[in-house]
Amino acid sequence: MGCAMSETVSPTPIRQDSLRTEEMLINMGPQHPSTHGVLRLVVRTDGEMVREAWPHLGYLHRCFEKVAESVTYAQVVPYTDRLDYLASMNNAQAFCLGVEKLGRIEVPERASALRVMVAELNRIASHLVAFGSFAMDLGAVTPFLYAFRERELIISILEKISGGRLLYHYPRIGGVARDLTPGLDQEIRDFLKQMRRVWPEYNALLSENQIFVKRTANVGTVTREQAIAWGLTGPCLRGSGVKFDLRKAQPYSGYEKYDFEIPVGEGAKGTVGDCWDRYWVRMVEMMESCRIIEQALDGLPEGPIQSKVAKVLRLPLGEVYVPCENPRGELGFFIVSDGKTQALRIKARGPSFNNLSITHTVCQDVLIADVVAILGSIDIVLGEVDR
Amino acid sequence: MKIDEIHARLLKQFGDCAIAPLAVPEAGDPYITISPEAFHAVCRWLRDESEMAFDYLRLISGVDWTDRFGSVYHLYSYTRGHSVTLHVDLPREAPRVASVADVWPTADWHEREAYDLVGIVYEGHPELARILLPDDWEGHPLRKDYRMPEEYHGVCNV
Numbered sequence: 111m112g113c114a115m116s117e118t119v120s121p122t123p124i125r126q127d128s129l130r131t132e133e134m135l136i137n138m139g140p141q142h143p144s145t146h147g148v149l150r151l152v153v154r155t156d157g158e159m160v161r162e163a164w165p166h167l168g169y170l171h172r173c174f175e176k177v178a179e180s181v182t183y184a185q186v187v188p189y190t191d192r193l194d195y196l197a198s199m200n201n202a203q204a205f206c207l208g209v210e211k212l213g214r215i216e217v218p219e220r221a222s223a224l225r226v227m228v229a230e231l232n233r234i235a236s237h238l239v240a241f242g243s244f245a246m247d248l249g250a251v252t253p254f255l256y257a258f259r260e261r262e263l264i265i266s267i268l269e270k271i272s273g274g275r276l277l278y279h280y281p282r283i284g285g286v287a288r289d290l291t292p293g294l295d296q297e298i299r300d301f302l303k304q305m306r307r308v309w310p311e312y313n314a315l316l317s318e319n320q321i322f323v324k325r326t327a328n329v330g331t332v333t334r335e336q337a338i339a340w341g342l343t344g345p346c347l348r349g350s351g352v353k354f355d356l357r358k359a360q361p362y363s364g365y366e367k368y369d370f371e372i373p374v375g376e377g378a379k380g381t382v383g384d385c386w387d388r389y390w391v392r393m394v395e396m397m398e399s400c401r402i403i404e405q406a407l408d409g410l411p412e413g414p415i416q417s418k419v420a421k422v423l424r425l426p427l428g429e430v431y432v433p434c435e436n437p438r439g440e441l442g443f444f445i446v447s448d449g450k451t452q453a454l455r456i457k458a459r460g461p462s463f464n465n466l467s468i469t470h471t472v473c474q475d476v477l478i479a480d481v482v483a484i485l486g487s488i489d490i491v492l493g494e495v496d497r
Numbered sequence: 498m499k500i501d502e503i504h505a506r507l508l509k510q511f512g513d514c515a516i517a518p519l520a521v522p523e524a525g526d527p528y529i530t531i532s533p534e535a536f537h538a539v540c541r542w543l544r545d546e547s548e549m550a551f552d553y554l555r556l557i558s559g560v561d562w563t564d565r566f567g568s569v570y571h572l573y574s575y576t577r578g579h580s581v582t583l584h585v586d587l588p589r590e591a592p593r594v595a596s597v598a599d600v601w602p603t604a605d606w607h608e609r610e611a612y613d614l615v616g617i618v619y620e621g622h623p624e625l626a627r628i629l630l631p632d633d634w635e636g637h638p639l640r641k642d643y644r645m646p647e648e649y650h651g652v653c654n655v
Contacts, residue, residue: 168629175614176638212525338552338575341603354575428525431571431582433555444558444569447524455639459556459571467606496629 131157140169147492160481163473165466170496178456183209183423184283191277194494196239197437199232202281204434207362208443209283212430219411221285222363227406230399235264236437237392240489245316247486248325253316263301270294285416302400327380330472330484340468343461344439346488349375349388356435368405370398385487422451438462460494498579504529511535528582536585537595544600550574557607559615561641566592568617596622614639
């Protein structure tokens with residue numbers, strides 16, 4: 111019996127001239143684990159090679175901009191939390207800054223410093239998810255567990271400040287919702303110490319890992335010109351060697367007072383602008399954020415955390431666009447007021463939407479596995495792509 | 498370069514038929530309104546003129562101003578470090594303006610979005626299809642006179 115079986119499955123010898131290849135259209139997603147949400151990529155493949163990849167979006171669309179026109183300005187803030195849900199603090203801050211500029215609302219210094227502090231904590235948390243999920247996309251599960259260990263510390267700090275673990279509704283128009291609770295100062299300092307201690311471990315585990323480097327270096331290279339033309343911002347822009355950070359170029363919330371560096375991609379493992387460079391910019395940014403948080407804590411001014419703002423705000427006629435440096439790049443809200451209590455138009459310019467738009471340009475004649483690496487290195491959040 | 502200088506240079510280059518007086522609203526950012534006919538040439542000039550060098554298109558927003566539609570462009574120059582806001586006003590019955598996807602590739606998706614949600618037609622766009630809503634969706638939700646459909650493929654919306 112056993113002998114008969116092995117005879118039937120004995121393979122036919124494959125000869126080169128008997129192989130037939132043809133192009134195939136394949137759907138990656140919308141339910142694909144490496145798409146970080148519900149993104150559908152239509153890829154035209156030839157064997158293992160991807161000739162073209164077309165992103166199809168909108169699976170998470172809930173028309174934030176329509177909702178935002180039908181509620182008061184203060185009521186928009188919690189909706190902004192849900193755009194890039196890995197960076198709620200940064201989103202709400204960007205929206206509040208826009209409203210404050212249009213309404214000429216002063217923000218107390220202590221509130222600005224607290225905003226900077228929570229925004230940078232959130233940036234580290236967001237980059238930790240990027241680090242962990244990027245590694246997982248490439249088949250390494252362990253870094254994800256490391257990342258979530260440290261992220262938990264941040265979440266627990268932000269929970270003590272705001273009451274929320276993911277969606278905080280903490281920055282408010284004219285200030286922030288709550289002051290630091292007793293003992294939190296020390297807890298944040300302890301976290302910074304821990305983060306600085308484990309950062310070299312992360313690098314030993316992943317950044318310098320030979321398999322990881324092989325999968326990311328010289329893969330998905332975006333040139334400086336391409337990055338600018340396609341409106342890439344944040345680590346994706348800096349990964350391509352453009353030294354630009356809104357916190358330096360158009361400072362808000364007092365970022366001009368803080369001392370920090372802007373890391374850029376240098377092609378350390380391959381070419382400038384490859385997946386590894388984008389990844390590395392995020393790694394260095396985590397350490398720079400630690401420096402900012404420390405300075406914010408050291409120089410935290412005394413005083414109120416909220417200025418007097420009408421419950422139902424009526425903004426003067428006009429329009430404003432205030433861009434902020436989010437973990438994924440430039441987030442700005444274009445707010446148009448016609449003098450009523452609700453905006454005439456609120457448009458969110460999110461980094462994920464724009465960064466994703468380069469997919470088709472980069473994913474040409476690459477391996478299927480590289481598409482996953484490229485998407486992971488762009489680090490999108492579909493909640494913001496689809497809005 | 499400040500926006501009033503940019504405006505003066507634009508006036509000199511394109512004349513007052515193409516460039517409206519600088520708009521300075523009660524609050525917020527000033528902006529320059531460009532006629533739809535001259536818009537594409539203005540964008541190309543703003544990108545290529547070395548003193549302007551607007552290499553980065555931040556966003557395009559379609560706006561329903563109730564009496565007209567508008568397409569709003571926020572530009573920034575990495576080399577010069579200055580920014581400008583451009584408005585194009587379009588009639589309600591036929592909101593059409595030239596696509597700038599050939600000037601800034603990033604305009605591709607922004608124009609698709611403004612077409613999808615506001616219904617502005619960008620002429621010369623490589624593939625002006627809906628981007629966020631399903632292809633068979635009817636109407637443009639960000640128009641002020643939009644009425645939400647009561648059902649979509651048998652799913653009740655009310």
